[in-house]
Amino acid sequence: MKLLCLAFLSIASAQSPQSQAPQFEVASIKPAAPDARGMFIRPGPGGGVSITNMTLKEMIVIAYRVQPFQISGGPSWLDSIHYDVVAKPEEKPKQDELPLMLQALLAQRFELGIHRETKELPMFALVLARKDGKLGPKLVPHEGDCTPPDPTKPPPPPEPGKPFAFGCGGMSMGPRGMSATGVPVGNLVPMLARILGSTVVDKTGLTGKFDVTAEWAPDENQAAALLPPGVPPPPPAADNAGPSIFTAMQEQLGLKLESRKAPIEIVVVDHIERVPTEN
Numbered sequence: 001m002k003l004l005c006l007a008f009l010s011i012a013s014a015q016s017p018q019s020q021a022p023q024f025e026v027a028s029i030k031p032a033a034p035d036a037r038g039m040f041i042r043p044g045p046g047g048g049v050s051i052t053n054m055t056l057k058e059m060i061v062i063a064y065r066v067q068p069f070q071i072s073g074g075p076s077w078l079d080s081i082h083y084d085v086v087a088k089p090e091e092k093p094k095q096d097e098l099p100l101m102l103q104a105l106l107a108q109r110f111e112l113g114i115h116r117e118t119k120e121l122p123m124f125a126l127v128l129a130r131k132d133g134k135l136g137p138k139l140v141p142h143e144g145d146c147t148p149p150d151p152t153k154p155p156p157p158p159e160p161g162k163p164f165a166f167g168c169g170g171m172s173m174g175p176r177g178m179s180a181t182g183v184p185v186g187n188l189v190p191m192l193a194r195i196l197g198s199t200v201v202d203k204t205g206l207t208g209k210f211d212v213t214a215e216w217a218p219d220e221n222q223a224a225a226l227l228p229p230g231v232p233p234p235p236p237a238a239d240n241a242g243p244s245i246f247t248a249m250q251e252q253l254g255l256k257l258e259s260r261k262a263p264i265e266i267v268v269v270d271h272i273e274r275v276p277t278e279n
Contacts (some may be wrong), residue, residue: 006099018223022093023105024087025089027088027105028084030083032053032086039053045088046084046088048088053083054079056078056110057074057079059102062112063103064103064267066199066265067194069197070264072266072267072269072270073268078269084194089101089214105196110272110275111273113270115264116267123198124200124257124260125257126188126201127203127256128187129249129250135253135255136252139185139212140212142181145168145210165272169182171212172193176216180211183212199264214252215242216244216248217242217244249257
C-alpha cells in the first residue's frame with residue numbers, strides 16, 4: 001500500500017548560498033482541502049513543481065534533503081497544517097536546482113529561518129548479511145533494458161484482479177513491505193530511513209540494478225512513519241504473524257541493517273510563518 005508519494009529531488013553536493021540560489025518566478029500557495037488524503041509532489045509546467053496536501057515540515061524535508069527525524073524546533077502546526085503549491089520558474093531549471101528553489105520559496109513566502117547542528121545519533125548501515133556475498137532470493141539482478149519512465153506521464157492503472165506493475169525505476173514501500181523494479185540498492189535507503197526513523201547508509205558495495213520484494217510484520221511506529229500526519233494507522237491484520245523488517249531484510253534480501261552511531265546533521269527551525277506572504 002503506497003501511503004506517501006514523494007519525488008525525491010536530486011541535489012548538488014555543493015550548494016550555493018541562499019541569496020544566490022535560483023528562484024521560482026511565481027508561486028500559488030493555498031490551504032489544502034480538509035478532506036485531502038496523501039501528500040504529493042510532481043513535476044509542474046515549464047520545469048516547476050506542483051505540491052498537493054503537504055505540510056511545511058515535509059516541504060523542508062524535500063528542500064533540504066533530510067528525513068523528518070532530522071528536523072528540530074518550529075511550532076506545533078509545522079506538521080499538521082497542509083498546503084497546495086504550484087510554483088513556476090521563469091525558465092526551465094536544472095534538476096539539481098529544484099531543491100534550492102524550494103528552499104528560497106520557503107524563505108521568501110513563509111519566512112523560514114534555519115540553522116544546522118550536528119549530533120551523535122544512532123543510525124543503520126545497510127551491509128551484506130553473508131561473508132560470501134550471496135544475496136537473498138528476493139533481491140534479483142534486473143534483466144533486460146531499464147529505461148526510467150517519464151515522470152510527467154503516469155502509468156496506466158492495473159488490470160482488475162492484478163497487482164500494480166512498476167516500470168523500471170519504480171518502487172513502493174508500505175507498512176508491510178516493499179517492491180521495486182530495476183533500482184540500485186541505494187534507492188531503498190531513503191524509505192528505509194523513513195520507516196525506521198533513523199539515518200541509513202548504503203555500505204553493501206552492490207552495483208547495478210535489482211528487482212526487489214520483501215514482506216514483514218510492522219510495529220505501530222513503523223506503520224505510522226509512512227502515513228501523512230493526522231491520518232490514523234490502519235487496523236492490524238487479523239494474522240499479523242511474520243518477520244520483523246530486520247529479519248525480512250536478512251532472510252529475503254540477504255542484507256543486514258547493522259546498528260551504529262555517527263554524527264548526523266540536524267536542521268533546526270528558528271522561525272516560520274503560518275500564513276504565506278504574497279508574491
